[in-house]
Amino acid sequence: xxxxxxxxxxxxxxxxxxxxxxxxxxxxxxxxxxxxxxxxxxxxxxxxxxxxxxxxxxxxxxxxxxxxxxxxxxxxxxxxxxxxxxxxxxxxxxxxxxxxxxxxxxxxxxxxxxxxxxxxxxxxxxxxxxxxxxxxxxxxxxxxxxxxxxxxxxxxxxxxxxxxxxxxxxxxxxxxxxxxxxxxxxxxxxxxxxxxxxxxxxxxxxxxxxxxxxxxxxxxxxxxxxxxxxxxxxxxxxxxxxxxxxxxxxxxxxxxxxxxxxxxxxxxxxxxxxxxxxxxxxxxxxxxxxx
Amino acid sequence: xxxxxxxxxxxxxxxxxxxxxxxxxxxxxxxxxxxxxxxxxxxxxxxxxxxxxxxxxxxxxxxxxxxxxxxxxxxxxxxxxxxxxxxxxxxxxxxxxxxxxxxxxxxxxxxxxxxxxxxxxxxxxxxxxxxxxxxxxxxxxxxxxxxxxxxxxxxxxxxxxxxxxxxxxxxxxxxxxxxxxxxxxxxxxxxxxxxxxxxxxxxxxxxxxxxxxxxxxxxxxxxxxxxxxxxxxxxxxxxxxxxxxxxxxxxxxxxxxxxxxxxxxxxxxxxxxxxxxxxxxxxxxxxxxxxxxxxxxxxxxxxxxxxxxxxxxxxxxxxxxxxxxxxxxxxxxxxxxxxxxxxxxxxxxxxxxxxxxxxxxxxxxxxxxxxxxxxxxxxx
Numbered sequence: 001x002x003x004x005x006x007x008x009x010x011x012x013x014x015x016x017x018x019x020x021x022x023x024x025x026x027x028x029x030x031x032x033x034x035x036x037x038x039x040x041x042x043x044x045x046x047x048x049x050x051x052x053x054x055x056x057x058x059x060x061x062x063x064x065x066x067x068x069x070x071x072x073x074x075x076x077x078x079x080x081x082x083x084x085x086x087x088x089x090x091x092x093x094x095x096x097x098x099x100x101x102x103x104x105x106x107x108x109x110x111x112x113x114x115x116x117x118x119x120x121x122x123x124x125x126x127x128x129x130x131x132x133x134x135x136x137x138x139x140x141x142x143x144x145x146x147x148x149x150x151x152x153x154x155x156x157x158x159x160x161x162x163x164x165x166x167x168x169x170x171x172x173x174x175x176x177x178x179x180x181x182x183x184x185x186x187x188x189x190x191x192x193x194x195x196x197x198x199x200x201x202x203x204x205x206x207x208x209x210x211x212x213x214x215x216x217x218x219x220x221x222x223x224x225x226x227x228x229x230x231x232x233x234x235x236x237x238x239x240x241x242x243x244x245x246x247x248x249x250x251x252x253x254x255x256x257x258x259x260x261x262x263x264x265x266x267x268x269x270x271x272x273x274x275x276x277x278x279x280x281x282x283x284x285x286x287x288x289x290x291x
Numbered sequence: 292x293x294x295x296x297x298x299x300x301x302x303x304x305x306x307x308x309x310x311x312x313x314x315x316x317x318x319x320x321x322x323x324x325x326x327x328x329x330x331x332x333x334x335x336x337x338x339x340x341x342x343x344x345x346x347x348x349x350x351x352x353x354x355x356x357x358x359x360x361x362x363x364x365x366x367x368x369x370x371x372x373x374x375x376x377x378x379x380x381x382x383x384x385x386x387x388x389x390x391x392x393x394x395x396x397x398x399x400x401x402x403x404x405x406x407x408x409x410x411x412x413x414x415x416x417x418x419x420x421x422x423x424x425x426x427x428x429x430x431x432x433x434x435x436x437x438x439x440x441x442x443x444x445x446x447x448x449x450x451x452x453x454x455x456x457x458x459x460x461x462x463x464x465x466x467x468x469x470x471x472x473x474x475x476x477x478x479x480x481x482x483x484x485x486x487x488x489x490x491x492x493x494x495x496x497x498x499x500x501x502x503x504x505x506x507x508x509x510x511x512x513x514x515x516x517x518x519x520x521x522x523x524x525x526x527x528x529x530x531x532x533x534x535x536x537x538x539x540x541x542x543x544x545x546x547x548x549x550x551x552x553x554x555x556x557x558x559x560x561x562x563x564x565x566x567x568x569x570x571x572x573x574x575x576x577x578x579x580x581x582x583x584x585x586x587x588x589x590x591x592x593x594x595x596x597x598x599x600x601x602x603x604x605x606x607x608x609x610x611x612x613x614x615x616x617x618x619x620x621x622x623x624x625x626x627x628x629x630x631x632x633x634x635x636x637x638x639x640x641x642x643x644x645x646x647x648x649x650x651x652x653x654x655x656x657x658x659x660x661x662x663x664x665x666x667x668x669x670x671x
Contacts, residue, residue, distance in 0.1 A: 003501050003502075003504070003505050006497075006501050006504075006530065007497070007498060007501050010497035010498070010501070010530075011497070014495055014497070111327060116326065116327045116328075116331040116335065117331055117332050117335065117518075117546070118332070118518045118521070118550055119550075120521075120549065120550050120551075120552055127528050127529050127553075127554075129530075129531045136530060136531050138529040138530055138531075140529050141497075141529070209525070210494060210495060210522070210525070210526070211494040211495075211522070212494075212518060212521065212522060212550055214518070215327075216328065216329075216492070217494070220492075220494060251495070251498070252495075252497055252498045252501075253498075255498035255499070255502075256498040256501055256502055260487055260488055260489065260498065260499060260502070261461065261488050263490075263498070264490065
C-alpha cells in the first residue's frame, strides 16, 4: 500500500505536467486548428531561458519570471506572427509540417547556443519527505502537483468565469458568429497562444529538475502530451487534463507492477484502445465535417 | 561554447581533405563520437581529452614528423549513424580510427574496421567488444570483465552485502554490465533481489526507486549512463532511498556529481579512471583540461587523451604508418609513463585489445570524488 501511494503521488505529479502541456495542445487546436508538433520543444526552451538568466546573475524566482516573459514573446507572439499566421491559410497540413521544422530548429539551436550536455536545474522546494500512512512522499512531487493544480484551476476560472474567457470560448466554438457578435477574434486567438506559452513555461519549470535541462527533452514530453491530448479528447481542455493524469499514473504503475522494460508500450496500448473504442477521446466531443 | 582547438582541428581536417600536398604532411586519424544525443557527455569528454593530446603532440612536431589530422564525426548516439560515419571515413583510408564511446555503436562499427584492417581505439566498455576475436579493436578503459570482479569483491568485503538490487540501462553497455555483475554476485553467494532495466535517455525514475525501496536489498548496484545516473540519484534522494548506492565510473564521474548535486554525496564504487587519482601526471592533465575547456574532465576525457598517446607510442615503435603492423605491435605492449608521459599510468594491452592498469575505489564526499583505495593491475 505504501508503495502504491508513492507511485500514485509521483505519477500524479508527472501526469499533471503532461496535462499542462496537453492543455496547450488543445487550446491551440480549438482556436486556430494548430497542431503544434513543436510543443515538446516549447517546454524544453524556457528552462534554457531561465538558466541563461541565472547565469547573468538573476535569482531563481526572477529568472523564472524572465523565462515566462521570454516564452510569451518568443513562443507566443513570434510563433503566431511568424509561423502560424502565414501558414494557416494553406490548411492544417502545411502548418503541421512547419511546426515539425520549428521543433528541429529549436532543438538544434538550444544545442548550439547552450550545450549538448544536460544541465542541472533548481528545484522549487528542497528535497524533504512527508509521511502519509506508511508511505514516504516527496515534497518536490507535492509541490509540482500543487503548482499544476493551481495553474489548471486559474485557467479554468479564466475560461469559464470571466468575460475574456467566454469570448475565447466563443471564438473557439464558432469564430464567424463570434466576429458577428463583436468579439475581436484575432485578439482572442493571440491570447490562446500567450496562454499556451505561459503553460509550457510553467511545465518547463516543473519538469526540468526531474529531466535536467537538455535540448532533447522535447521529444519525450511532446509525444507524451500529444498522446495525453488524444486519450482525453483533443477538443476539450478537461479531456487533456484527464489524459495527462492517466498517462502519468499509468506509466508509473505499469513500470512498477507489470514491466519496466515495456513501460513505453502501455500508453500506446491505451491510445490504440481509445482510438478504436472512443475515437473522440474519453471526454472529447464528436466533430462532424463536410467535404 | 566556442572552442579554438576544435575549430583548429576542423580547419586542419577540411584543408587536409582538399589539399593533397598538405595531406602528405599529416596522418589521417578520424574520430567518430557521440557529440549529441544520449551519449553527448561521454563523447564530448572523449573528444576534448583527445584534442588536448593532439594539440600537444602536433605542437611538438606530430607523430614521425606528421601532424595529426582529426575530423570529428557525430554519431548522434545512434549505432546506425555511427556505422555510416565509419564507412565514410574508411573511404579516405585512415591510419587508425578513434571512438566511438557507446558499446552498441562499437559492436556495429568494429566489423567494418576489421574488414578494412584499420585499428579502432574505442571508449566502449561492454565485455563483448574484445571477446569476438577482432584483432583491430583496442580500448583505453577497463572492459566489464575486468571491472565487475573488482566491484563484486567490494560488495562482499567492503559493503558486506548479502543481497543486492541491480538497476541497469537496457543497451549493450548496460546489458553487458548487468550480466557480468550478476554472474559475479552468484559466484559470491550474494542474492540479487531486484533486477530492474531502464531505458537509455529515461527521464523519470520514480517507479524504479519505489521498486528498489520495496526490494529492501543491502546495497544497490547502479549501472546507467551518466545523465541517467544523475536523474536516478536525484530521484533516489527525493524519495529518501537510504541504501548504499554502488556503481562504476559512470556513477561517480564529475559530470554526474555536477548534475546530481547533493544527491551524489555518499555514492561509492570502482573507478577505472579518475582525474582525482593520487597520481601527479593525472592531476596535471586534469588541470590542463579544465583550464582549456572550462569544465572538469571525467573518465572519458582520460580515455580520449591516452588513446592518442597510445597511437603515438605504438606508431613510433613500429616506425611507419602501417595500420596492420600497428595492430600487431599493440597486442601485448606495455607503455610506461617513463617512456611516454602522456599515457599517464603504466598500461598493458593484452591479446584481445583489453587494457590492464591500476584502478581505484572512490566515494563522493561533499560534491567531490574522493579516492579511498588504489587497486593494483590484475596482471600483478
